[in-house]
Amino acid sequence: MHVVVITNDPVRLSFLGALLRDAGIDATVLDAHVSAMEGSIGAIPRRLAVADDDAGAARRVLREAGELP
Numbered sequence: 001m002h003v004v005v006i007t008n009d010p011v012r013l014s015f016l017g018a019l020l021r022d023a024g025i026d027a028t029v030l031d032a033h034v035s036a037m038e039g040s041i042g043a044i045p046r047r048l049a050v051a052d053d054d055a056g057a058a059r060r061v062l063r064e065a066g067e068l069p
Contacts (some may be wrong), residue, residue: 001028002055004062005048013046016067023061025054 004027007013013029020027030047050058062068 001030001049002052002058003030003047003049004055004058005067006045007048008045010046012067013048016048016062019061019065019067020048020050020058023057025050025058025061027058 005013005016007016017027017029028049030049031044032046034044059068
């Protein structure tokens with residue numbers, strides 16, 4: 001697994017996941033349960049991860065959408 005985005009923003013995380021799904025890339029949200037347990041105060045960011053083989057394509061999709069530098 002390769003982490004492509006780290007964020008505290010659940011709306012952005014959902015949007016980025018949708019972008020990747022539309023491109024045919026499976027993404028997994030890591031740390032969602034831990035973040036919820038701490039009360040969603042933003043102390044523990046969530047990570048969006050993809051398979052190592054999809055990392056390049058995922059970065060390209062997110063860069064084209066203006067979500068990565």
